Amino acid sequence: GAMSVDSITDLSDNASELLEALQLSHPHELDPRRSCGKKKQLSLNPITWQVPRIVDRCCTHLEMHGLQTVGIFRVGSSKKRVQQLREEFDQGLDVFLDEHQSVHDVAALLKEFLRDMPDSLIPRELYGAFLSTATLEGQAQLDTLQLLLFLLPPCHSDTLLRLLRFLAQVARHAESSWDPEGRQIPGNKMTVSNLATVFGPNILQKEKPGEKDAGALNFEDSAAIILVLQRLIEHHHSLFMVSPEMQCDVLRRLFQTDPDVIEYLLRRK
Numbered sequence: 001g002a003m004s005v006d007s008i009t010d011l012s013d014n015a016s017e018l019l020e021a022l023q024l025s026h027p028h029e030l031d032p033r034r035s036c037g038k039k040k041q042l043s044l045n046p047i048t049w050q051v052p053r054i055v056d057r058c059c060t061h062l063e064m065h066g067l068q069t070v071g072i073f074r075v076g077s078s079k080k081r082v083q084q085l086r087e088e089f090d091q092g093l094d095v096f097l098d099e100h101q102s103v104h105d106v107a108a109l110l111k112e113f114l115r116d117m118p119d120s121l122i123p124r125e126l127y128g129a130f131l132s133t134a135t136l137e138g139q140a141q142l143d144t145l146q147l148l149l150f151l152l153p154p155c156h157s158d159t160l161l162r163l164l165r166f167l168a169q170v171a172r173h174a175e176s177s178w179d180p181e182g183r184q185i186p187g188n189k190m191t192v193s194n195l196a197t198v199f200g201p202n203i204l205q206k207e208k209p210g211e212k213d214a215g216a217l218n219f220e221d222s223a224a225i226i227l228v229l230q231r232l233i234e235h236h237h238s239l240f241m242v243s244p245e246m247q248c249d250v251l252r253r254l255f256q257t258d259p260d261v262i263e264y265l266l267r268r269k
Contacts, residue, residue, distance in 0.1 A: 050155040051162045054089045057097050058110040059166040066103035067173040072188050073198045077108035085109050111202055114163075120205040121160055126151060127206050133231075134224035145231060146239045157240075160203070164236035167195045171233065196229035203229060 066072050082105050088095045089109075097106060114121055122130055126148060133144050149157065174194075176187040190198075204225045232239065254261050 050158045052113075052155075052159060054095075054113050055110065055159055055162060057095065058106050058113075059162060061097040061101065061106050062103060062110070063166060063169060065099055065101075066107065066188075067170060068186055068188060069103045070186060070189055072103060072170065072190055073107050073111065073195070074190075075104050077102065077104040081105045082108045082112065086112065111198070114199070114202040118208075119156075120208075121156055121163070121203045122152070122205075123156065124205060124208075127204060130204060130228055131221060131224045134227045141231065142235055142239065145228070145235075149239055150242075160232075161236060161240050163199075163203075164233055167192075167199065167233050168236060171195055192230050192233050193226070195233060196226045200225040200229040 062072070069075075081102065085095060085105065086109060129148055130145075133141050133148070136144055149160075152160065170188060170190050171192045174187050174189060174191045177185045179185055201222075206221070251262070
């Protein structure tokens with residue numbers, strides 16, 4: 001079968017561009033019962049849900065082991081261990097992340113991957129458009145964000161949704177809680193605002209990493225990036241949901257203009 005990748009970055013095979021960006025997760029690979037024996041090479045699987053394997057595995061590991069970790073994404077990690085994990089993913093190996101892996105190392109790996117993607121998760125040509133939504137309010141802001149999300153390439157859209165779901169889950173564990181026996185469960189202190197501050201500059205990038213002025217953002221841009229990512233985290237479920245009315249409108253138009261497309265979509269489904 002054919003791979004349906006659009007961007008990240010169209011199966012470019014340039015040296016050391018994190019091969020993992022081109023290796024998409026397959027559901028059975030996330031089964032916790034998999035053995036963690038000798039690392040084997042993994043293939044580029046043609047699947048529907050187009051999320052890089054490294055993103056899915058890091059998010060899954062942190063959901064299982066890191067939600068109660070105070071200061072997750074802000075506490076330092078081992079650069080040596082993170083580099084080793086990165087190289088193993090980069091080589092296409094079947095990297096097994098279990099409870100023995102440091103939560104902070106996996107968190108750092110996820111941030112590094114998003115920061116160093118050759119084509120940022122929200123493509124740079126949409127940087128200004130996304131930032132402009134910070135000046136809008138209420139439903140007008142959400143409607144505009146949704147239309148912009150519909151412009152994302154499939155691989156970017158799927159990956160962003162996977163990340164936002166994970167970040168929303170982290171934020172739900174920010175405050176301390178108590179179990180049925182009255183024992184306190186510590187919160188991770190990572191509110192939506194804190195998460196947006198950490199991840200915003202990695203997801204919304206004006207320049208490519210390493211380019212001149214890549215790390216230089218003025219205060220207005222930084223504040224807008226944080227606000228936009230906050231809205232994406234808080235409303236990700238509705239923002240990625242296509243309304244029945246819009247679906248019907250698209251179908252009506254396609255029946256008139258491209259009936260072959262309808263037949264193709266039905267065959268795929």
